[in-house]
Amino acid sequence: MFTQFMVTCSEGLEPLLADELQSFGHTIVNIARNTILVQGHLEQAYRTCLWSRLASRVLCPLFSSTELSPDALTGWVASLPWEDHFPAEASLAVRASLAPGVAWPQQLTALRVKDGYVDRFRELTGDRPPVDPRQPQVPLYIHVEAQAVTVGLDLSADSLHKRHLRTRVLAAPIKENLAAALLCLSGWPGKAGQFEELIDPMCGSGTLLLEALMMVADHAPGLQRQHWGFTAWHHHQPEVWQNLLEEAHQRRQAARTRPWPRLTGCDAAREAIEVTRENLKAAGYAADVQLLVQPLAELPESTCTGLVITNPPYGERLGDEAHSRWLYQALGRLCRQRRPSQVVTTIAPQVDWLDGMSLEHMRTERVSHGGLPRYMRVARAQAWVRRTKQLNPQVLATMTAFQEQVLSSWQALQVQGERCGRLYDGQLKDLSLRVDVYDDLLSVIEFDATQAAVFTPTLIALREVLGVQRDQVRLGRAGREARPDWQSIEDKGLLYRLDLARSDDPGLQLPLTGLYQHVLQRQPQRCLHLFCHNASLAMQIKHQGGYVQGWEPRPYWPDWAREQWALNGWADDSLAIECGDLNAMLGTLPRQDVILLTPPKSHHAEQRRQGFRWRDVQESWIASLMARLTPGGELWLVVDEKSFQLSDTLQQRFAMREHDLLPASCFSLRGHLRFYGNAP
Numbered sequence: 203m204f205t206q207f208m209v210t211c212s213e214g215l216e217p218l219l220a221d222e223l224q225s226f227g228h229t230i231v232n233i234a235r236n237t238i239l240v241q242g243h244l245e246q247a248y249r250t251c252l253w254s255r256l257a258s259r260v261l262c263p264l265f266s267s268t269e270l271s272p273d274a275l276t277g278w279v280a281s282l283p284w285e286d287h288f289p290a291e292a293s294l295a296v297r298a299s300l301a302p303g304v305a306w307p308q309q310l311t312a313l314r315v316k317d318g319y320v321d322r323f324r325e326l327t328g329d330r331p332p333v334d335p336r337q338p339q340v341p342l343y344i345h346v347e348a349q350a351v352t353v354g355l356d357l358s359a360d361s362l363h364k365r366h367l368r369t370r371v372l373a374a375p376i377k378e379n380l381a382a383a384l385l386c387l388s389g390w391p392g393k394a395g396q397f398e399e400l401i402d403p404m405c406g407s408g409t410l411l412l413e414a415l416m417m418v419a420d421h422a423p424g425l426q427r428q429h430w431g432f433t434a435w436h437h438h439q440p441e442v443w444q445n446l447l448e449e450a451h452q453r454r455q456a457a458r459t460r461p462w463p464r465l466t467g468c469d470a471a472r473e474a475i476e477v478t479r480e481n482l483k484a485a486g487y488a489a490d491v492q493l494l495v496q497p498l499a500e501l502p503e504s505t506c507t508g509l510v511i512t513n514p515p516y517g518e519r520l521g522d523e524a525h526s527r528w529l530y531q532a533l534g535r536l537c538r539q540r541r542p543s544q545v546v547t548t549i550a551p552q553v554d555w556l557d558g559m560s561l562e563h564m565r566t567e568r569v570s571h572g573g574l575p576r577y578m579r580v581a582r583a584q585a586w587v588r589r590t591k592q593l594n595p596q597v598l599a600t601m602t603a604f605q606e607q608v609l610s611s612w613q614a615l616q617v618q619g620e621r622c623g624r625l626y627d628g629q630l631k632d633l634s635l636r637v638d639v640y641d642d643l644l645s646v647i648e649f650d651a652t653q654a655a656v657f658t659p660t661l662i663a664l665r666e667v668l669g670v671q672r673d674q675v676r677l678g679r680a681g682r683e684a685r686p687d688w689q690s691i692e693d694k695g696l697l698y699r700l701d702l703a704r705s706d707d708p709g710l711q712l713p714l715t716g717l718y719q720h721v722l723q724r725q726p727q728r729c730l731h732l733f734c735h736n737a738s739l740a741m742q743i744k745h746q747g748g749y750v751q752g753w754e755p756r757p758y759w760p761d762w763a764r765e766q767w768a769l770n771g772w773a774d775d776s777l778a779i780e781c782g783d784l785n786a787m788l789g790t791l792p793r794q795d796v797i798l799l800t801p802p803k804s805h806h807a808e809q810r811r812q813g814f815r816w817r818d819v820q821e822s823w824i825a826s827l828m829a830r831l832t833p834g835g836e837l838w839l840v841v842d843e844k845s846f847q848l849s850d851t852l853q854q855r856f857a858m859r860e861h862d863l864l865p866a867s868c869f870s871l872r873g874h875l876r877f878y879g880n881a882p
């Protein structure tokens with residue numbers, strides 16, 4: 203029954219969590235935003251509950267449905283065999299989460315699951331299971347996505363970041379799993395001798411020190427937790443759980459026999475040091491850390507290998523922002539002067555605060571902390587040297603060629619009066635990335651993670667040649683689902699809602715620019731766009747006085763189109779997008795000046811699911827669409843399939859032939875993306 207479970211985390215921690223889960227020996231099935239799907243049995247799920255330092259929750263899906271409306275939820279939940287899983291008398295609570303874009307009411311959704319569950323047991327036993335929102339024996343969750351609803355058991359019962367070790371905290375403590383992430387990112391505790399010491403010079407309530415100690419001490423983060431979500435479950439295996447607890451105790455004892463690095467915590471506030479001391483004592487580590495009341499200015503010198511790790515006051519909740527920014531600079535300068543062989547790890551609300559530390563960066567990650575973006579950086583306590591100067595001649599030559607290409611595309615766009623366009627698309631050997639400009643923002647999508655070594659110099663080269671700031675550059679990686687980065691971008695009098703994190707298409711369909719321009723020049727009064735994406739072309743045609751009927755069978759895009767439409771102040775009912783039966787729609791349509799078929803990439807998973815293959819439909823579809831053109835009308839077909847051959851019938855009967863409409867900058871699509879039309 204139990205073959206897969208889900209592990210959730212804060213946004214941005216997914217890669218680190220995936221590494222952690224793999225270190226447990228787990229098999230990862232899928233990594234999505236906030237959630238990692240793991241293949242495994244109960245023992246693996248229990249291990250994750252007990253040992254994960256980075257996870258938020260461990261969820262066990264029990265039932266799901268793909269055809270549910272909010273109103274049908276209670277009835278569906280009441281039809282499920284809950285009695286196979288839980289005793290009638292066990293207390294219950296339900297937490298609901300919604301995928302982005304799902305408009306179900308969150309509280310009501312949880313309430314409906316609770317009602318359905320209670321109805322089921324009342325029907326069976328005559329009694330209602332009690333509800334306990336604080337410490338339920340059965341903590342259920344419901345997750346609603348666009349296509350599916352899942353209900354299941356929250357094995358962790360409460361967020362796993364709570365270690366139940368600290369007795370008191372002062373203002374602005376860092377969350378434990380974020381503290382653990384900073385340590386993991388730094389490579390702590392490392393191999394023997396890698397770090398001889400660790401210091402937190404602004405330790406507050408001591409969270410980073412405690413997390414660091416727990417790692418050195420092989421102390422399972424869930425060992426103190428008394429309440430779990432699985433104890434009342436009929437499928438709970440107490441002996442498996444007991445064995446894991448036993449193993450955790452043994453590992454902790456064994457760690458005591460090994461030498462530990464020296465740990466030091468400092469803070470300018472006496473109260474902070476007192477609270478840290480109390481917390482360390484309660485956790486059993488009082489004797490393992492040296493604690494000093496002293497300001498950062500007195501950071502002790504050291505020539506050892508070590509880690510300076512700290513969470514300085516951010517300014518939002520503690521102190522004032524301007525003061526904090528300078529404190530980061532002081533931290534960088536003092537580490538360079540007094541701890542030149544050490545690694546320095548910090549977290550900040552703005553990446554330029556970290557840049558201001560002027561340290562040689564090793565890794566920077568963006569995470570979400572309480573819903574706000576945060577940047578974690580691991581650096582060497584050495585002055586930052588511009589990497590372009592250290593590049594070997596071959597890489598330097600590549601950078602120069604890259605800069606030339608980017609600059610010439612940028613200038614070409616400016617000559618054409620365009621504010622958005624593609625600047626670079628993998629023309630150079632060993633530089634597989636895409637650079638788009640969207641007004642004053644740059645989107646850089648990396649296609650090959652193995653090129654990490656040249657990625658940073660490339661970004662520096664890019665910023666240098668275009669004179670843009672770091673915060674104008676948006677980074678993404680193809681194939682990795684990323685948190686959406688919605689931006690409203692203006693181009694030629696229209697506003698577009700673009701998701702710059704989307705590696706396939708942020709929403710302007712730049713590879714289709716040439717075709718769109720051709721269509722716009724014809725100034726069609728009526729245009730039919732099949733696979734109209736987010737209606738970017740429809741907006742442009744409407745803007746010049748024409749009318750577009752769109753058809754888009756893929757969910758999600760019509761909503762996006764609607765948002766973009768509203769962004770331009772147009773009424774929803776002026777947007778004509780159908781998503782149902784194409785033939786029924788065609789039957790009622792007047793003749794069209796232009797018809798476009800721009801299906802997404804042929805191997806696209808959504809398309810495969812729909813069984814859509816050009817080869818199968820080209821003859822019949824195109825013949826019937828041709829019959830709906832006005833005299834002299836044009837039909838365009840875009841195919842993203844290298845092996846596609848236009849049939850002889852279409853070529854001869856409709857004078858369809860291939861046209862070169864791919865923008866020069868869409869280099870990587872050359873040979874794949876082809877444009878066929880009956881234009882003269």
Ligand SMILES: C[S@@+](CC[C@H](N)C(=O)[O-])C[C@H]1O[C@@H](n2cnc3c(N)ncnc32)[C@H](O)[C@@H]1O
Binds near residue numbers: 469471497
């Ligand atoms: C955000 S809190 C650290 C929170 C801590 N990581 C935790 O989880 O509890 C920042 C700490 O920096 C300390 N601090 C601020 N300025 C300082 C300075 N110049 N020298 C040393 N400590 C300082 C404050 O007293 C505060 O305890």
